[in-house]
Amino acid sequence: MKLLDHIKLIPRNNWDYGFKALFGALAGIFNNTAQAPNIENIFQQKPIWTNSGRTSLYAILMSLELPAGAKVGVPLFCCSVVFNAICQAGLSPLFLDSNINDNNISVEDLRKKRGDLAAVVAVHMFGNPCDMYSIIAAADTMPVIEDCAQSIFSTYKGKQTGLLSTASFFSFRCGKYISAGEGSPIFCRDLELQKEIERIVNSFESWSTIKMFIHSLMTFFKATLYNRPWYGLIGYPIGMRLDKKLNLTAKDGFETEKIASTHLALIDARIARFQEKINIQREHAHMLLNSVVPGNFSLPSEGNGCSSNWYQFALRFQNTNQRDVMADYLLNKGIDTSKYLDNIADEARSNYGYFGDCPNAELLSKTILLVPIHYNLHTCDIEHIARTINEGSQII
Ligand SMILES: Cc1ncc(COP(=O)(O)O)c(C=O)c1O
Numbered sequence: 001m002k003l004l005d006h007i008k009l010i011p012r013n014n015w016d017y018g019f020k021a022l023f024g025a026l027a028g029i030f031n032n033t034a035q036a037p038n039i040e041n042i043f044q045q046k047p048i049w050t051n052s053g054r055t056s057l058y059a060i061l062m063s064l065e066l067p068a069g070a071k072v073g074v075p076l077f078c079c080s081v082v083f084n085a086i087c088q089a090g091l092s093p094l095f096l097d098s099n100i101n102d103n104n105i106s107v108e109d110l111r112k113k114r115g116d117l118a119a120v121v122a123v124h125m126f127g128n129p130c131d132m133y134s135i136i137a138a139a140d141t142m143p144v145i146e147d148c149a150q151s152i153f154s155t156y157k158g159k160q161t162g163l164l165s166t167a168s169f170f171s172f173r174c175g176k177y178i179s180a181g182e183g184s185p186i187f188c189r190d191l192e193l194q195k196e197i198e199r200i201v202n203s204f205e206s207w208s209t210i211k212m213f214i215h216s217l218m219t220f221f222k223a224t225l226y227n228r229p230w231y232g233l234i235g236y237p238i239g240m241r242l243d244k245k246l247n248l249t250a251k252d253g254f255e256t257e258k259i260a261s262t263h264l265a266l267i268d269a270r271i272a273r274f275q276e277k278i279n280i281q282r283e284h285a286h287m288l289l290n291s292v293v294p295g296n297f298s299l300p301s302e303g304n305g306c307s308s309n310w311y312q313f314a315l316r317f318q319n320t321n322q323r324d325v326m327a328d329y330l331l332n333k334g335i336d337t338s339k340y341l342d343n344i345a346d347e348a349r350s351n352y353g354y355f356g357d358c359p360n361a362e363l364l365s366k367t368i369l370l371v372p373i374h375y376n377l378h379t380c381d382i383e384h385i386a387r388t389i390n391e392g393s394q395i396i
Contacts, residue, residue: 009232028265047185053171124151127311
């Protein structure tokens with residue numbers, strides 16, 4: 001790639017954390033922000049806050065007081081930190097297959113494995129809601145936990161995701177829709193369970209002022225490397241070369257903490273008008289849907305009765321080779337993409353006892369390519385992406 005191409009490289013993820021975010025977060029330290037009225041208004045419920053989605057899931061699972069080692073159903077096509085959180089809670093993941101058409105949990109597989117399960121985690125993958133009523137019916141009396149890490153403001157049959165199940169959690173870590181550094185609200189309608197979750201979360205560590213300060217500065221620094229022009233010049237080449245060691249979005253650890261006031265301040269300031277950003281991203285998705293000609297790949301769509309927030313735009317190819325050729329083609333034209341969860345089956349096999357019974361999920365992990373449609377891209381970027389996908393499909 002030429003220098004100009006490096007400068008213009010469109011990042012795969014959206015780390016929206018500039019100066020304004022930094023100052024908003026730091027104001028949280030000085031104001032000692034402890035409330036988030038905007039999110040309470042939106043969800044008509046008071047959330048319980050933790051530092052991250054994985055911590056929230058851990059707290060919910062602990063509150064359920066399931067027998068040690070009990071099996072929790074979770075889609076294999078899911079971020080492995082979720083599997084880890086299940087293990088941290090003294091439970092074990094039992095992997096569920098996904099639907100090829102919407103990347104979400106297969107209700108049929110859930111029905112098959114239901115007898116072995118004590119709870120199930122339903123992930124709204126890429127912001128597209130799962131078929132929640134069918135999942136809840138298949139789960140019967142078993143608790144269903146909604147993983148809304150990717151689905152802020154998505155709706156299922158007119159209802160917000162996060163309000164459809166026993167308990168739910170979101171993630172507002174950088175790279176997710178609301179890039180606030182970290183932070184995760186838990187919603188739970190069962191008052192007894194809510195009290196228990198609160199009790200568990202109250203036992204977590206709080207953030208010191210110095211830690212909040214350093215974390216905000218580090219987040220700002222990493223976000224700078226994750227945005228143009230620095231992404232193509234520094235973030236991408238270093239991230240690729242050092243892979244995991246400096247993979248800018250990877251965060252593998254597990255640390256149970258309360259939410260920092262820096263994160264809370266930023267989340268609450270952003271969420272009030274966030275629907276506007278989602279509307280822009282939705283327009284971007286529709287631009288691609290209207291101008292990309294499906295060929296050796298299929299385009300994403302919204303589920304029946306669902307409104308997706310279009311957190312990600314996933315192309316699904318007929319095979320891995322075609323996906324990889326398209327990814328290389330796009331990269332050469334200045335568009336970075338993500339082979340999301342490419343190694344998830346191997347990772348789950350090595351670390352979490354997966355034994356190969358989720359063929360659709362394995363296929364998805366090897367054939368899905370996420371292309372950027374972030375709300376802060378320009379119309380000309382989206383036109384460039386559409387044009388380049390159409391060109392690329394001629395050579396695969
Ligand atoms: C589907 C899903 N669930 C849970 C998580 C965990 O969220 P966090 O990184 O805030 O712990 C992620 C984030 O990577 C995710 O993508």
